[in-house]
């Protein structure tokens with residue numbers, strides 16, 4: 001024991017004398033000549049940043065960071081470009097997104113030949129025996145228009161079962177290998193609510209409509225570990241190219257969050273986890289974290305767990321968001337509560353158990369009544385276990401009842417919102433819910449006025465992962481159809497400063513990490529993004545075209561547009 005203590009003291013002395021000899025720390029990396037927007041209220045702007053290891057050690061003028069420069073220091077000359085804290089996407093489906101990047105895209109195919117060629121290319125990239133999925137085909141864009149068949153794609157997919165969805169989700173094409181695995185033959189009857197499309201001889205053509213799709217879906221094996229890793233690697237690379245340095249991975253019912261955590265852990269160990277991840281498994285699985293004694297934001301700066309994700313209702317697009325009043329275009333429909341809310345006592349029990357264990361609760365709620373019910377449940381939890389710092393979240397929080405903004409603020413619930421959806425749904429939302437309810441839809445300004453914490457994200461792969469599209473959407477509220485150039489409910493627009501803050505500090509707060517990241521401040525993790533244009537001075541319409549020049553995570557460059565260009569030019 002004595003020997004060990006003296007060894008430690010000796011080691012400390014060596015470190016201390018080294019530091020004395022050097023007299024000051026020297027940076028591993030300095031970024032000079034930047035237009036730094038720090039998102040740090042104490043020092044909003046700067047010119048240069050110094051990094052040692054994975055932390056920021058100085059923020060100031062070029063002259064300030066010169067003092068920590070040594071011959072070994074790497075220097076990035078930002079050339080006057082805008083440097084921001086890295087974007088933190090507070091709500092993603094990272095594996096689904098990665099799978100989508102890796103799957104065959106068929107929506108813009110304009111002929112049978114093009115359709116078959118793309119499927120064949122995908123087959124060449126896919127290991128033998130593995131399922132090929134994806135698609136979003138739309139035969140109405142082909143000339144001539146004709147429904148695709150198994151016979152068209154069989155010759156190019158001899159080694160793989162294939163199942164490709166039509167863009168509307170109502171039908172899908174299986175190749176012969178997939179039909180065989182599903183046991184679909186001329187003798188198979190149409191299932192209730194579905195159609196097996198057949199040729200003149202009664203043989204299945206491969207096209208399966210509605211409930212008939214389930215015959216194939218149920219034989220597709222769950223994602224393998226290798227497929228999961230591959231999807232994550234694609235998603236990590238893509239996130240780096242977009243300046244996304246942190247993501248908050250939300251359970252999406254079909255996925256296995258614990259298998260995801262295992263895969264992230266493997267990538268962390270191999271040094272491949274270039275985006276920081278906070279994982280929220282299903283609230284119904286909360287007991288697994290409770291048993292382990294894991295509390296909110298448990299883990300390392302790269303990989304954390306300790307939040308749980310629940311579902312209150314559906315979505316506006318599918319008419320399942322749950323409202324107090326019926327849909328304007330469907331007078332008998334109020335939307336639907338999810339199974340997790342039936343009975344309500346089940347959700348309350350899960351929340352109570354999670355909160356007592358110090359876990360964070362994030363609940364998907366879109367319609368005004370669903371949001372209200374979750375606020376009721378959160379109130380019950382606070383009454384039962386007062387005095388804790390808990391940071392409840394509502395994911396989406398799309399359509400607010402006027403009476404609930406104040407409660408939202410009072411309970412300090414974080415509004416984890418996706419601004420891109422405002423300009424997407426804004427095209428048709430009013431037809432479904434009318435003007436009054438639409439005025440409290442994606443009500444980012446009202447949230448801020450009430451003092452609610454906003455966290456920005458995308459819900460990727462439901463919407464694009466690009467954070468600049470989110471900033472653009474929050475600032476312009478210009479709907480995608482071009483019909484509201486001045487903004488859809490323009491009183492809800494945010495400034496660029498507010499949008500950037502929601503996407504950095506706001507999201508960091510939503511995962512209990514505002515002291516570690518979210519701003520360019522000495523002591524924080526060196527997660528930064530260098531942009532092609534100054535968001536604060538360009539016409540807001542141009543924000544959507546801004547490119548990411550460099551992405552830095554923990555002091556390491558994980559994306560460099562120039563090098564990428566050279567790399568692809570050389571190929």
Ligand SMILES: [Zn+2]
Nearest residue numbers: 091093250459
């Ligand atoms: Zn989601």
